[in-house]
Amino acid sequence: MNEVIIIYAVTLLLAWPLGKYIAGVFKGGTGTGGTIFLPLETGLYRLFGVDPSQPMSWQGYGKALLKLHLVLVLIVFGLLMAQGALFLNPDGIDGMSWDLALHTAVSFLTNTNQQHYSGQAQLSYLAHTFGIVTLQVVTPAAGMAALISIVRTLLSRSDKKPQTSSDGTISVGNFYEDITRAIVRVMLPVATVIALILASQGVPNTYEGAQTATPLDQTAGMAVQNIPIGPVAPMVAIKQVGTNGGGWYGPNSSVPLENPTPLSNFVETVSIVLIPAALVFALGFLTGRRRLALVVMGVMVLMSVSLTSVAIWSENQPNAAFAGLTVEGANLEGKEVRFGATATALWGSWTTQTSNGSVNGMHDSFNPIGGMIPMVDMFINVTFGGIGVGLIGYLLFLLLAAFLGSLMIGRAPEIAGKTLEAREMKLVCIALLIQPLLILGFSAITVAFPALTGNSNPGFHGISQVIYEYTSAFANNGSGFEGLGDDTVWWNVTCAVNLALGRFIPILAPLAIAASLAAKRSAPEGRGSLGIDTATFGLMTLAVIVMFTLLSFMPVLILGPIAETLALMS
Amino acid sequence: MAALNSVFVCRSASWLAAARAAIVFILLCGGLYPLLVTTVGSLLFPHQATGSLIVVDDTVVGSELVGQLFKAPEYFHGRPSAVDYDPFSVGGSNYAASNPALRDRVAEDSQTIALRYGVESSSIPVDLLAASGSGIDPHISPESAQLQAERVATARGITVSQVNELIVDFTEGPTIGVFGQPRVNVLRINLALDGKEASD
Numbered sequence: 174m175n176e177v178i179i180i181y182a183v184t185l186l187l188a189w190p191l192g193k194y195i196a197g198v199f200k201g202g203t204g205t206g207g208t209i210f211l212p213l214e215t216g217l218y219r220l221f222g223v224d225p226s227q228p229m230s231w232q233g234y235g236k237a238l239l240k241l242h243l244v245l246v247l248i249v250f251g252l253l254m255a256q257g258a259l260f261l262n263p264d265g266i267d268g269m270s271w272d273l274a275l276h277t278a279v280s281f282l283t284n285t286n287q288q289h290y291s292g293q294a295q296l297s298y299l300a301h302t303f304g305i306v307t308l309q310v311v312t313p314a315a316g317m318a319a320l321i322s323i324v325r326t327l328l329s330r331s332d333k334k335p336q337t338s339s340d341g342t343i344s345v346g347n348f349y350e351d352i353t354r355a356i357v358r359v360m361l362p363v364a365t366v367i368a369l370i371l372a373s374q375g376v377p378n379t380y381e382g383a384q385t386a387t388p389l390d391q392t393a394g395m396a397v398q399n400i401p402i403g404p405v406a407p408m409v410a411i412k413q414v415g416t417n418g419g420g421w422y423g424p425n426s427s428v429p430l431e432n433p434t435p436l437s438n439f440v441e442t443v444s445i446v447l448i449p450a451a452l453v454f455a456l457g458f459l460t461g462r463r464r465l466a467l468v469v470m471g472v473m474v475l476m477s478v479s480l481t482s483v484a485i486w487s488e489n490q491p492n493a494a495f496a497g498l499t500v501e502g503a504n505l506e507g508k509e510v511r512f513g514a515t516a517t518a519l520w521g522s523w524t525t526q527t528s529n530g531s532v533n534g535m536h537d538s539f540n541p542i543g544g545m546i547p548m549v550d551m552f553i554n555v556t557f558g559g560i561g562v563g564l565i566g567y568l569l570f571l572l573l574a575a576f577l578g579s580l581m582i583g584r585a586p587e588i589a590g591k592t593l594e595a596r597e598m599k600l601v602c603i604a605l606l607i608q609p610l611l612i613l614g615f616s617a618i619t620v621a622f623p624a625l626t627g628n629s630n631p632g633f634h635g636i637s638q639v640i641y642e643y644t645s646a647f648a649n650n651g652s653g654f655e656g657l658g659d660d661t662v663w664w665n666v667t668c669a670v671n672l673a674l675g676r677f678i679p680i681l682a683p684l685a686i687a688a689s690l691a692a693k694r695s696a697p698e699g700r701g702s703l704g705i706d707t708a709t710f711g712l713m714t715l716a717v718i719v720m721f722t723l724l725s726f727m728p729v730l731i732l733g734p735i736a737e738t739l740a741l742m743s
Numbered sequence: 744m745a746a747l748n749s750v751f752v753c754r755s756a757s758w759l760a761a762a763r764a765a766i767v768f769i770l771l772c773g774g775l776y777p778l779l780v781t782t783v784g785s786l787l788f789p790h791q792a793t794g795s796l797i798v799v800d801d802t803v804v805g806s807e808l809v810g811q812l813f814k815a816p817e818y819f820h821g822r823p824s825a826v827d828y829d830p831f832s833v834g835g836s837n838y839a840a841s842n843p844a845l846r847d848r849v850a851e852d853s854q855t856i857a858l859r860y861g862v863e864s865s866s867i868p869v870d871l872l873a874a875s876g877s878g879i880d881p882h883i884s885p886e887s888a889q890l891q892a893e894r895v896a897t898a899r900g901i902t903v904s905q906v907n908e909l910i911v912d913f914t915e916g917p918t919i920g921v922f923g924q925p926r927v928n929v930l931r932i933n934l935a936l937d938g939k940e941a942s943d
Contacts, residue, residue, distance in 0.1 A: 176922055217771075220763060221760050222763055229756065233756045236756045240756065240760075244761045244765040245768075248765060303769055303774060307768060307772045307773035310772035349760070361772070364776070372780070372787070373791065376791070378781050386806065389805065389937070390813045390814060390933075393811070393815070394827075395828065398828070398829070400794050400796075402793060404780070406784055407777040410780075411776075424833050424835060424878070427835070427877045429808040429810075429880065436922060491869075492840050495872065498864050499868065499869045500869060506836065507876045508876055509875055509876055516922075537838070538839065631843075634842065654837070655835075656836075656837030741840060
């Protein structure tokens with residue numbers, strides 16, 4: 174229990190100064206850290222051939238983001254299919270099939286890192302570093318850039334007239350400046366520090382190929398043991414800190430080579446929530462709305478602690494299949510002795526709250542209620558959430574709450590002095606409703622054709638496996654009920670669709686909303702305005718989130734984990 | 744100003760800018776960053792860099808971080824593994840609690856162990872019957888080691904107290920008393936039983 178409290182405390186205490194630093198980085202001018210990083214950044218802008226001071230409209234910003242992503246996905250897709258014939262491949266690994274390469278490339282492009290392959294056996298060092306690690310650094314930076322741009326445009330308190338881009342529309346900033354600063358000043362330095370700590374704990378850190386050992390007990394039937402290694406530490410660090418989640422080894426951070434000690438587990442767990450939480454504080458520092466940032470943080474911590482507590486309680490209950498066959502103890506199926514049930518349940522809950530998706534134990538073997546919590550976390554997806562996109566998602570709920578709240582007190586809907594009208598609310602609804610539509614729609618189709626499911630577990634849990642997979646894809650999470658046989662054309666292609674829509678609609682719609690609101694005339698915020706930085710409004714937002722999630726997903730939770738629990742009790 | 748503008752040849756949202764940025768980011772994030780970490784990290788921590796291998800008499804006998812399959816009675820045995828301790832196919836059972844296959848496996852193992860050690864099934868530690876997530880968990884709980892002490896002692900013709908002393912020596916507690924669980928590294932304690940010393 175102390176372990177959990179310490180991890181929560183350390184994470185939030187580190188997030189505060191990091192949030193302040195991040196806000197400084199994006200505060201215009203050369204920004205915090207400019208004296209060190211600006212020369213490197215200027216060199217990069219020259220290589221791109223772009224002028225970072227050129228303002229962009231929201232469409233221009235969105236196009237620049239999409240074009241960069243499209244080029245990256247094409248390169249990585251090609252790399253994955255061709256890796257067998259390329260260099261940095263000491264273990265002689267073959268190229269991927271077209272559908273697996275498509276799914277993998279899109280999955281990492283969308284900051285999801287859902288894996289239908291096992292890295293140690295199916296990716297060369299070239300694909301792992303130049304392909305996967307690149308996307309693991311660039312995609313959280315893209316999410317951060319989008320968030321900063323939206324926050325700057327939507328919530329900026331300055332009375333200055335908003336900047337306009339060359340064609341006279343509202344400027345939301347320059348995409349290349351934002352993403353470059355996010356990479357150079359935030360993602361790479363933080364990842365480097367964590368990578369070196371992990372390297373000290375035993376995470377492999379070399380370009381040498383697999384090692385061969387002669388096991389001690391030669392009567393046990395294993396004459397040699399081949400141990401896959403590689404440049405694992407830099408990847409694991411950025412996977413943890415960038416809400417990526419895609420590990421070097423198939424079972425992720427449950428593998429002792431990827432997460433060797435309780436200390437590495439502590440560092441990796443803190444890394445999951447560190448930057449997402451820092452961005453909430455950054456919101457306050459960047460806009461001068463510190464009370465709003467604290468209220469948002471309060472709501473997120475409340476959701477996080479409640480759901481995590483249930484997961485920890487559940488995993489400390491015995492696994493029903495072990496009843497009467499062992500000492501009555503916590504559920505250890507799919508868990509590691511060095512971590513135990515509590516640390517694994519904490520990780521399982523945090524990794525799904527943040528759209529990280531790494532695991533240090535197998536969620537498929539969690540008790541039914543313990544396995545339901547990650548699903549609920551992913552339905553909500555704004556308890557910290559993915560880097561950038563989590564807070565953007567929260568802002569959507571905040572707009573919805575402001576709309577409903579204004580109507581409840583009989584005022585014209587408004588936020589930060591700007592009126593909320595049909596255009597903005599339509600965009601909010603599109604961004605929110607596409608989630609249940611896609612998850613439930615695809616799950617229904619897949620469950621209707623049992624040949625497609627690839628279930629490894631029978632009964633109600635089989636339904637949970639399918640729902641978990643699409644939820645994870647849309648939430649850009651990447652964890653899974655991993656028994657699912659998901660390397661098929663059906664799973665690869667339909668998940669790729671969910672991945673892409675789940676990433677880009679929730680980024681682009683809010684960007685359009687922010688620009689649309691910024692273009693309106695601002696009424697001064699005064700005593701009559703809706704106070705969005707009060708505890709009451711925080712609870713209102715929480716109520717909207719809970720209601721929305723329950724209305725959308727309660728029926729499938731009953732069909733899956735709740736039915737499984739009841740069946741086990743009877 | 745004209746000179747400066749000539750540097751920025753692309754409109755910010757152009758395809759050419761996207762292609763150039765993509766290539767630069769790949770070299771920076773996929774090339775330079777891992778190369779830097781790997782170089783510095785392997786200089787600072789050379790033993791860990793290549794997988795924390797254990798070398799005895801110039802032979803690599805395994806890794807501190809990778810469990811092995813033990814079946815002979817004179818060795819401590821590890822946890823059940825869904826992949827027979829093959830590090831290239833790491834994984835857990837991924838059985839749900841409601842899956843009858845899990846109940847069958849646990850029941851069979853429980854019976855075998857209860858018979859082997861002459862104990863009630865209700866006193867078998869959970870970790871000795873639960874498959875790990877990685878399939879290569881190098882540890883067992885101290886309780887699981889104690890259960891095996893008498894068998895190991897008999898097979899080796901040494902006293903149970905000698906084995907128990909070894910278990911105490913090889914039990915690692917939670918880090919700074921808080922992080923993680925008490926555990927025994929199976930390969931390392933078995934090497935000690937054989938009197939083999941790692942030359943690192």
